Amino acid sequence: MAALPAIDLMQEIEAGFVAYSAGKAVVPPVGELVMRDPPGDVHIKYGYLVGDDFYVVKIASGFYENPQRGLPSSNGLMLLFNQKTGEPCGVLLDEGHLTDVRTAVAGAIAAKYLAPSEVVGVGVFGTGIQARLQLQYLAPVTACRRVVVWGRSQEKLEQYQSDMTACGFEVTTTTDAASVLANCNLIVTTTPATQPVLAWRADINHGMHITAVGSDTPHKQELDLATLGGADLIVADSLSQCITRGEIHHALLHETIRKDDLVELGDIITGKSAGRRSDDQLTIADLTGVAVQDIQIAKAVYEVSPG
């Protein structure tokens, strides 16, 4: 993982999204294992880019009682195989870190293409690892260092404020979601919420971009239906995945939005689909995590790793 700073992850993962939306990636449906005692879930994402050297399998787990045992909740690894012979090439024992990073990079890509021209405040929902990585990877994409962070725990908010202040951000904490909406026009939600943490307010009506990265299962949900219903543009990392999991999935079920209005991130990057048309639009990116991100980060790390 020491290799990460040497890699242009934005470029690699943008190329992955472009290949995916162009139909040049083979990415079967996500495999899933659910454990009950203690509760945990495992996602198996796998696939390849047509004509590439490798195929990649990523196993990532979340066991939410792990922190009570002094262990991180996330774990996992990535495997690379020769796409032409099946021979195993490498195991990246990343303990879930590369999944966290490729998720943060996707957030930065969404902001690069969809944020208003001037970001006046970055709003972050959540105080965990992803809430930190999103800021870190957003830094090259926006000059704004003003951050409003929302959370439920005062202690975690203060820890986040302290840590991210040390990284050069100017951080205000809040437990009131409306205060994030009022003060920020680039918002990232990073919680494992199963009830919306961000609810639309008609009285706070200015252009903004929201990237939702927390919801990657059918049950999780961070944005209320009114927010999706009010959006001028909704972008999915993967249309096929977002139909069955994440924010878009809920809004489609309730017929708040129509499938035909959705576009894919890879098509925004190439310009095949139109992005934001003016600074007063509300745009939303729903990121459920696509195996092309795993493929691209695994290859990039493997290729610069010693041995």
Place this chain on the structure above:
Amino acid sequence: MAALPAIDLMQEIEAGFVAYSAGKAVVPPVGELVMRDPPGDVHIKYGYLVGDDFYVVKIASGFYENPQRGLPSSNGLMLLFNQKTGEPCGVLLDEGHLTDVRTAVAGAIAAKYLAPSEVVGVGVFGTGIQARLQLQYLAPVTACRRVVVWGRSQEKLEQYQSDMTACGFEVTTTTDAASVLANCNLIVTTTPATQPVLAWRADINHGMHITAVGSDTPHKQELDLATLGGADLIVADSLSQCITRGEIHHALLHETIRKDDLVELGDIITGKSAGRRSDDQLTIADLTGVAVQDIQIAKAVYEVSPG
């Protein structure tokens, strides 16, 4: 892999089938990646026994042009993770060998419970690795050492005859499938055929057991429909898998057999379902390969491996 002789694989894998048929195994649908250039397929099988220590992910590939490059067609590995925390525990770089072995062990289990009381000849369709392993793992289950092997290539038949004779079998070769049926009452089909290699002959009508292990995808097929239609008992390793792949899948599609008449191997082992009723019955076991076999062999090898 040096650990294999020290393990009672029959017992471990029987326990796996029993747990599976009793609903105590969590085994999601098989993940599949298909490559076109060069042609290959990758199967990802994963799951766990409820209350067990591990969850297991197995990746196994077949690249059928590999032998032209001097490489074996099969490859892959097995991974063990802590079922309660998600921590990776071990990687078994078996290059597909454990998949070959657990498949052969399942064949031996099928023969143990379903073969006629006196085996007069073992018929083998195919001359590859699985055709060899099946004989090796059948040896403890039957006293019969008379073998008739069917294949298309005289050269491969002779190599098989020579190799298996050295292992203590009395091997006759043939390119005529009817000759296998006429001389054997325990038959194993191990080919990657997509057109039946074993066609039923009404004039050869004696009790026998047939285990079909070669067909593990929707397209592969080793037994003709008349054979399944004429069977007194058809046993699936996994009913849910056999509905979508393997011999049973073809016979169900053509309404040659009825789903209600099928039983699962784990239920035969426990006696919950009745097995063979007399020596003149035709019984068939359709083995598509279930993740519980991978789970059981991976755990057994991991637990006796040094380090």
